[in-house]
Amino acid sequence: MAHPKSASDAVRAVHQAAFARMNLADQPYDHRIAPFADEATYRQRLEPGQDKYYHYLRGLVQVLQPKTVVELGTCQGGSALFMLLDLPEDGTLTTIDVAARPEFLASCMDDPRLRLVEGSSTDPALPERLGLRDVDLLFVDTDHTCAQVAAELAKWLPLVRPGGVIAFDDVHMNDMDDFWDAFDLPKVDCGTQLHWSGFGVAMKEA
Numbered sequence: 001m002a003h004p005k006s007a008s009d010a011v012r013a014v015h016q017a018a019f020a021r022m023n024l025a026d027q028p029y030d031h032r033i034a035p036f037a038d039e040a041t042y043r044q045r046l047e048p049g050q051d052k053y054y055h056y057l058r059g060l061v062q063v064l065q066p067k068t069v070v071e072l073g074t075c076q077g078g079s080a081l082f083m084l085l086d087l088p089e090d091g092t093l094t095t096i097d098v099a100a101r102p103e104f105l106a107s108c109m110d111d112p113r114l115r116l117v118e119g120s121s122t123d124p125a126l127p128e129r130l131g132l133r134d135v136d137l138l139f140v141d142t143d144h145t146c147a148q149v150a151a152e153l154a155k156w157l158p159l160v161r162p163g164g165v166i167a168f169d170d171v172h173m174n175d176m177d178d179f180w181d182a183f184d185l186p187k188v189d190c191g192t193q194l195h196w197s198g199f200g201v202a203m204k205e206a
């Protein structure tokens with residue numbers, strides 16, 4: 001990546017680098033993906049459509065080489081699976097949900113880099129209980145409302161390191177436009193290229 005001049009340039013460069021990696025040569029199938037999709041289905045899903053943000057998240061991890069990744073909203077574990085695939089060996093992915101059913105992570109349950117946490121993203125005691133700080137990549141994907149994302153960022157944004165990246169799914173769902181428009185960090189609106197409901201990426205200024 002070329003050296004960016006400003007935080008806005010930096011987040012745009014990260015976005016472009018992650019986006020550029022979204023092809024099969026950079027994102028090969030491996031056996032850990034099987035609970036999510038067989039190889040033929042996986043190839044189809046790498047085309048523009050519902051799951052494209054999974055491949056983008058994988059690309060973000062490839063580009064950023066983060067040590068500490070936090071996900072708010074595990075659900076079936078699809079996004080966590082794709083962020084885990086190329087996470088550095090000394091990295092950790094902590095994924096938090098009030099009621100996860102992580103069937104897509106079935107082949108990763110023994111991976112020491114994965115931490116599945118049952119809890120609320122807005123529990124003020126949770127970050128300290130988990131000992132999380134200096135977060136390199138935070139992915140926010142819970143109930144897609146302005147009120148909840150604001151409550152989540154109040155807790156979690158201080159834990160993102162300067163220069164760390166925050167990704168948001170569904171930035172154009174419900175009243176999320178109000179949040180996204182007002183969110184005052186260098187950011188890229190990925191439109192509906194990655195998900196029909198919108199996707200955005202931002203950077204905490206160094």
Ligand SMILES: C[S@@+](CC[C@H](N)C(=O)[O-])C[C@H]1O[C@@H](n2cnc3c(N)ncnc32)[C@H](O)[C@@H]1O
Nearest residue numbers: 073074075078079097098099120121141142143
């Ligand atoms: C859209 S799903 C997450 C999808 C997943 N990130 C993916 O892309 O594969 C949203 C999840 O957020 C969880 N959720 C909603 N409110 C939450 C909260 N306050 N704390 C933690 N998880 C929450 C729900 O239980 C649900 O599983």
